Amino acid sequence: MRIAICDDEKSYIEKIKKDIKSFQTHENEFEFSEFESGEEFIAEFSNDKYDLLILDIEMKDLNGLQTAEFIRQLDKNVILIFMTGYDKFVYQGYEVKAFRYILKNQPEPIYFKQLSDTIQEYYRNKKYIKVIDDGIEKELLTVDILYIEVCSHQIVIHTFNKEYYQKGKLSDYEKMLEECLFVRSDKSVLINVTNIDYIKKNQVFMKNGKILYVSRNHLEKITRAFLKFSRNRWG
Numbered sequence: 001m002r003i004a005i006c007d008d009e010k011s012y013i014e015k016i017k018k019d020i021k022s023f024q025t026h027e028n029e030f031e032f033s034e035f036e037s038g039e040e041f042i043a044e045f046s047n048d049k050y051d052l053l054i055l056d057i058e059m060k061d062l063n064g065l066q067t068a069e070f071i072r073q074l075d076k077n078v079i080l081i082f083m084t085g086y087d088k089f090v091y092q093g094y095e096v097k098a099f100r101y102i103l104k105n106q107p108e109p110i111y112f113k114q115l116s117d118t119i120q121e122y123y124r125n126k127k128y129i130k131v132i133d134d135g136i137e138k139e140l141l142t143v144d145i146l147y148i149e150v151c152s153h154q155i156v157i158h159t160f161n162k163e164y165y166q167k168g169k170l171s172d173y174e175k176m177l178e179e180c181l182f183v184r185s186d187k188s189v190l191i192n193v194t195n196i197d198y199i200k201k202n203q204v205f206m207k208n209g210k211i212l213y214v215s216r217n218h219l220e221k222i223t224r225a226f227l228k229f230s231r232n233r234w235g
Contacts, residue, residue: 001122002049006035006067007056007083012104016054016083019112023119038062047075051122057084068096079125081118127180129173131157131164140164142180146195146206148173150188160208181229183222186215193225 003020007013013034020030033050035041039062053071057064064082071078081100099121102114128139146158150170157164174182174190181193185204191212197205202219204212214222 001029001051001119002031002033003052003054004033004035004041004050005054006038006041006059006064007054008036008059009056010036012056012083019115020119022112023116038064038067041067042070045071045074048077049075050078052079052081052118054081054083057082065096068098072096079118079121081114124180129176131166133164142177142182142192143194145182145192146208146210147185147192147212148182148190158210181225183225184218185212185222186218191222193222193229196226199223199226 005013005016007016013036017032024030038055038059042062053068055064055068059067064084068080068082071080076097080096080098081102082098083102083104085104100114100118102111125141125143127142129142130137131140132138140157140159144159144161146160148155148157148170150156155166155168155170155173157166170188170190174184177190177192182190183193185191189212191204191206195207197207199205199214199222202214202216204214204222206212
């Protein structure tokens with residue numbers, strides 16, 4: 001996991017590295033790059049160079065929010081978390097799609113849970129299923145899947161860019177993807193909760209603009225799953 005830490009306090013960079021290493025499960029799991037200013041980081045940044053970016057908001061000259069705005073123009077996928085001593089910037093984090101907003105001086109159990117959630121998010125983003133596309137087996141990242149439905153006795157996997165027609169049962173996909181936050185909206189549709197934009201009454205608005213309808217029997221479960229996912233991202 002390639003991690004960039006940008007903080008103008010060298011001692012805090014060392015603390016973050018030590019804390020993240022406490023979650024290490026195998027040797028060289030984490031690879032760190034350190035920067036003490038937004039300018040220094042931007043000067044060497046390129047798309048897809050890092051998996052996780054940890055930014056201190058309150059840096060001299062170019063602050064963390066300004067740095068993040070620049071980064072998001074080049075890289076839409078890097079996991080971004082802010083570190084700060086104050087909570088007054090939290091809503092601005094939404095604008096750059098930050099995964100976490102972590103207060104430096106909060107209780108340790110909460111702090112370490114947020115770090116753990118961030119690492120889990122990285123591994124969740126790497127999960128995939130195998131599909132057949134034009135006769136060729138390929139790996140499809142689960143984070144790219146919007147929803148899966150049964151249509152004319154086939155399984156149709158809808159992604160942001162393409163539809164994949166497969167053989168099988170929806171129940172098999174439901175079991176396979178349960179840990180990746182896929183929940184039924186009715187008996188024939190399985191929705192990726194992480195790609196829901198918002199829910200209004202019995203309608204689920206997906207991140208690509210697609211609107212899906214939820215049956216009365218499944219509305220409470222999918223709403224509860226979406227709210228839990230949203231709280232965990234910003235808790």
